[in-house]
Amino acid sequence: MGYKDNYKPLGAITTVDEGDGRYIARINEEFEVGDGDRIRLNVFLPRSGGPRFPVLMTATPYGKDVPYIHNEVYKQSARDIPEIMKSKHLCWEAPAPSWWCPHGYAVVIMDHRGSGASSGKSRRFSTQDWDDYAMAIEWAADQPWSTGKVGLTGISYLGLNQWPTAARQPRGLTCMVPWEGMGDYYREGSRHGGMHHGFIDGWYHRQIKRNHYGSQNRSDGCWGPTSPEGELCDSELDELHQDLPKLLLENEWIDDEWYKDRMFGEDYSRIQIPLLSAGNWGGTGLHLRGNVLGYMRASSQYKFLRIHTGRHDLPYYLEPYITYQKSFYDCFLKGDDYDGWKTGKQAPVAFAVRRGTQTPGSIQGELEYKYRDEKEWPLARTKYEKYHLTADNMLSREKPSVAATFSYQAPAGEGIRFSTPVAEEEYEVTGHGHVRLAASLTDNEGEADPDLDVHVALRKINAQGNESLYSSSMGTPTPVVFGWLRASHRTIDPNPYPDSFHLPVPVPSHKKSDKKEVINGQVYDLQIELWPTNVVVEKGERLVLEISPKDPAGADPFACHDPIDRDERKLRGTNNVHIGEGYESYVVLPIV
Template sequence: MPRFIMETNTDIPIPQKAGGGVLRCNVYRPLGTEHGEKFPVLMTLGPYGKDVPYENFHPASFAELPKEQKSQFSAWETPEPTYWPRQGYVVIRVDERGTGQSPGLLNTFSAQTMRDFKEAVEWASVQDWSNGKVGLTGISYYAITQWAVAALRPKGLTCIIPWEGMNDLYRDLEKRDGIMGNQFIETWYDRQVASGQYGLPGKAARNWGPDTIEDSLTKEELDKNNVDIRIENLRNKFIDDPYFAPTVYDLTNIEVPLLSVANLGGITLHLRGNVRGYARATSKNKWLYFITGRHDLPYYLPEYVALQKSFLDAWLKGKDDRGWLKGPNASDGVPAVNLLLRKGNPGFNSVDAERRFPRRTETEWPLERTQYTKYYLSANKGLSTTKDIAEKKFTFAGLTGNALQFVTAPFEQETEITGHIVANLVLAIEPDESGKVPKDMDLFVTLRHLDSENKEIFYTGTMGDPAPVSKGWLRASLRAVDPTHPFHKHYQPHHPFTRAVVDYPPPTVPFEALVEIWPTNVVIAAGNKLVFEVSPRDTQGVGIFGLNHPEDRSSEVFGGSNALYVGGSHESWIQFPIIPSQ
């Protein structure tokens, strides 16, 4: 017998001022609620179907979950409802509008979705079995929505744990720093979102949750009720275009306690958002915790469940076993930042391997003692802190050319890189042998780590794939930087990505581009090297997150020749955040 009370398809009414309609949720309550006891709430809202069993959604992943974190009631990337009620929490899973059993317009990431979530949080806080405190937790989409709804400050929201969740739809997912991110979205939306649309017939026959409790919808009705992210991603080019503009919100509005969990291997989707959210939130009680490992597993591992429970118990129950309530960096409390040091080469896609990395706590991010050090690209394809007197121009085919790699000398001593990386590149678009000149240029840059035998050290990527240290992207026509923006830093440039700043590179005239490389940590052993790679297209480590849509990256616009200038008067460099040894 389950040790909880389960209610399915409970209605959450949405007032007309917030969009109207109804959301449906499943509620998993501790047994004590039947006797008048009140408990804090853990809530998720998303499009994957509250009734779709994890075991069917991703069988291989489900098989690897710890026994106490899986059951017939488990759902992908959400807290386990057989575990948390036993710990004294009500678990609520809400079907996003237009998905599962919640009728309406399906429009993922939308402002309406976040208004709905706000109403759901406030509804949960006043139920008879609620103690008035609502916490949010969950992975990926269920973390993305946490950032956005927390910025709306719903009544009852007490704390959040955004576990691997980006918070800038344009920059992090759909237009990776100006370049359309299509490959993941195409697969994700078709398999994980559209497959669970409200009113879609045949879900039960596919073991994708029950059929809609009302009548199924026709294809015409389904299409009318679906704002297809794939279509909108292609149609909208800039952050102030109609589709993207409503998704922008102010992270500084977040004031509730938060524990932002950032995966260092998430270099193609979530990592930057977790760091950004921590940095910009104005909560007095915020922590940044770094992990590694595959995207789906760490959240459910015993040590990380214990971390979540400790944080939630403190803020939702007042039971504080680590000192969270004292605030970040308090004496006998919890330091603001918990780093995981990627030292050595234990392998990738292995829980045991990830556990070998040591940890170190810090009081701030980025680290105040950081020594920002420029390594210049040289004519002999080297990387050095000394600028090369010799000048050289490297040319490569736009759109389809091979990557250029610049390599450091072997490091003389162990060196730690922790923080934000930025590269400044002097570039040009030029005619190829046929005379064709590109109109624009896309930049794909990668940082790699070689051991003393020149073999690359790989880290665990989002899907368990071998990942390099970090990556960065930039569309040249959107290279404009706003140095007056409050979030612009010398180590993290602010690109507006608005329609007004579009500036196509003039043919054959060198120009500079500042490329943000996603935050990272790596410890380079003496004798090892770093490789900085500049490419006009995806390279190893992008996994399923490719940027290769033929309409966004056409030969008409990007075909021709690209040039990279190094040495002499050319300021082509990469700036590393080096942490001095203590």
């Protein structure tokens, strides 16, 4: 007997919890999707005002009923959340009903199909999630407690799912705030430069399956209640869940069949609602690029880009970030534009300027940098300066007069570094850069099709000779920015997205039809995108470009070290970078 045989009539499982004096909770509201699966949602209503409220909505794969503040996995992170945000109904990376409901908003948290209490097959990062989410928005707009205006919110997956859902233009959707949410699953979420990174192989995949509807893995009491249809055995859960780690290893190319409905080919120019895209300079392995490009690609009349620093979950709940979220929603969901989102008082772009060194992972680290307003992105005054690699390991604005070859062993040897001169006066790097290398692979033994993986990192060295480290979005120390490229993926696509816009860096196509051979001893032109970044180089400081055959320090947890993807037989040998004699090896920095 399948789980669908245990369904009760629609609406029969909904319960009301009035135990928190800040809101009324309606647990397991539900509607049916076309194939008979049930989408379950928790609705939190203010205790005063109304009877209709604007809606803040999010959709999660992590379980809407999994408690954030008491769960063993999340509790260390939850300790840093302000007390006013905490309640038994707060879940991971989602809005806090205890804060938003007293401010006059209904909060709706939906379980994506095949997760939490929602039944069906889990198809993360796919059109199934976006189509279901669009249906849920229209459901929320039609409820008797709703004004018909819905704003999207949430962090990470709860942010990335907003881009393709908004492109579907569901009725009632009025505005969106994707908080650290990528927009290109292949380039930003599963493969860096064509190389598979292991984040989804580990914690992410386990969490989704553990939080699934009916899972028996709830013995510690921290994973929410068993679903209304009862528990499922491991074999049943395996049937409902795709094995993401296996599928990501089997599908290397963006035009593989499996990727076709996974944020590939989405037209974000169809996003026309007011948009506040919130990225993180420390999100150099996940999300940041998507927040910036999503902002650039959207057609919204009112669109805003904000880039903060620090651990990814904290700013969403902290001042002053929560206050500007509220003023954005007050403007577009309540019609109260006291902060000037429509009048020009709010700058289209504002970001933290990274001067000095941050304290990685600390709450204070979120607030150490001053913000600057700008009129556009990329900044119109940007000068794209070439810094050429030279024979004495320097980065020079002059082309090298001496030829040289720098070599290192792949796949796990130590890389090479090149340094700018010590700054005689301050300058700022802000925007999109890239690295171009004349590179070759030699000494490969030919046991498998040869290939060459290049990892690059940009680091800042302070006047005392120490590296200035920054907080990654996970709160760990990280350098300024990263870039990646697998040589067989070196074909550049002049129009990588359906909604054409200008991105001032080379973007590989990653299509199997564009795969390029790597021949032992032949020199190739490799163009490597650096993710968007910002750093101030003060007097006495310098920048260092690191080129490596493996993950540079600070790349975790978004490291590319899977032994199957990084087959030593393919990568083993000597990697060489060539300069002079007509070779092009340089880094382009966006100087403002």
